[in-house]
Amino acid sequence: MKQYIRYFKWYFVCVWVLAAVYAGILLLHGSSDAGGRTNGECLTGERVFDYGEVLSAEEEEKLRELIAKRERQTGCDIVLVTLDESLEEYAREREPYVPYEEFVRVYAEEFYDGNGFGYDGPSGDGVLLVDNWYREADGNVYTWFCAAGKADKKYNLAMMNHLLDVVYRYVERSPYKAYRAYINEFYHDMTGSGRNLYGAVGLRVVPFAAALLVMLLFIALHWNGEKGKKTVTAAAYVNGGRPRINKKEDILVNKVVTKRKIQTSSGSGGRSGGRSGGSHSHGGHHGGAGHHR
């Protein structure tokens, strides 16, 4: 046991230091208050608009309480809208050629800007989730998440998709749980308090795989079944350290030269290109992403 402790002493110290640093950071983020809301032009104090009537009154109240707390911690307005109506007419009036999947985007942006949401001012820091339960003519149900101000800066497309994935994980079984997850995921993303990041598969797999590989290498390196090495050279028992050479002949007998034409290639290599997607941005201040089910 003593040997074990002695061997791993510094490893344990490193982990404890990292854990302490991490805990400190979490504590710092968790306790920080973003300061008071400065938007005096917002048209409403409501944050939960359950037009789709998928939540009970009690659930709505609980969500309002949670949003109020998270808004203080993140410094962002957090808005939730549920619908159960076609947005085709609404969206095409404003953008005639908008595709089905972006009807909710048009609605979301109008709703956010129209109500003057934003923690620091109209159209300022905040997020909005529009979940339309109506099945549009293409057979899909659409959801849109849009971010503005500092939330827009923080979020990339992958983070938005991850947040919507979390919402969709629960939405069919329990809309309340799904919207709660939306609020909490947003909070974790903004404050970096961890839980959602740890949920990312890559972040879990990479340390696991690396640790497994190092463990196997460690075992292989220390599992030494060798008895010992032969350290006797061929000349070890030779009187004088080397043989007496009586005859040493290296006579050139024959020489043959062959030649071969070198094939040169005249073609040039091609290059394949790819494009990576990005988040949509309309009106210059909204970032957003949509999902359908």
Next chain:
Amino acid sequence: MLFRCRNCGGNVVYSPERNKMFCPHCDGIDSEEKAGGDAGTECINCGAPLEIKEYNSTCKCEYCGSYMILDERVDGKYRPHLIIPFKIGKDRAVELMRQEFKSRVFAPDSFLSEATLEEMKGLYVPFWMYDYAARCDYAGTGTKVRVWTGGDTQYTETSYYHVERNLDIDFDRIPVDASIEMNDDIMDLMEPFDYRQLEGFTEEYMSGFYGEIYNMGAEELENRAKEKAARDADSLLKESISGYASLVQERKRMDLDREGVQYALLPVWRYRYRYQDREYEFHVNGQTGKIIGAVPVSKKKVLAYGGTVFAVLWAALSLLLHIAEVI
């Protein structure tokens, strides 16, 4: 016989650290005198019965701890011509083993513990040392290849050589252990011994150590010596033919003539360790300190150490990634 201290009457032994005879009872140096004659089957010092095995040339009285040298087994045909005295004492041998196996973290906890080291013994192992005159004659065809490019053409030049070598090699004192108890491969790995420290045999060097007479005669073991000589001669022959891309042998002849043989005792420390019903042997060259032996692996320790490496690394990497994310 045994060596008794003139000052205190205790048993005087050879001390490798001091390179002198030493009395561990009164710290006397070179205070020995020969006592008794043939030990027979009883201790010269206390009269207790001795357990003497077939090939033992020394033995230790289990009752009084005195080391006895069996006269008739170090005399006549059993009298060694040469001996390399122990240059490394037990403490130094243990220290060397601890250094060597320090990094073997999977070794069981009791490995090299004081309790298991009590039985560590210093042994004089009997060896035959053979002298050979080897004559090697070789003829063959070697090729050298040169490749170069001119314009869009690659040229390959292959040169054929007639190769001949004739070597005389004098092998001095090729050692072959003459102990049945000692594993031949282990004894081969114990080599090399530094022959500059070979001395004419005297009984004093044996006091304090275990020893054996040769278990097999020089004729019986000669094939092993010949194999070693032939293998070394072949390597030296190959070393003398270098620079060829390929070599096709046309003629090869090797003659070995024995020119002499000597009987010698060489020093080896032996540590026996029992783990999970299996015995592991470790040998330390009593002259050079070279260590031979495979350390047993404790599966419990593999799990504990491997698991800890995994857990610590996983935790550290996860924390680092999280910290990077948060920042």
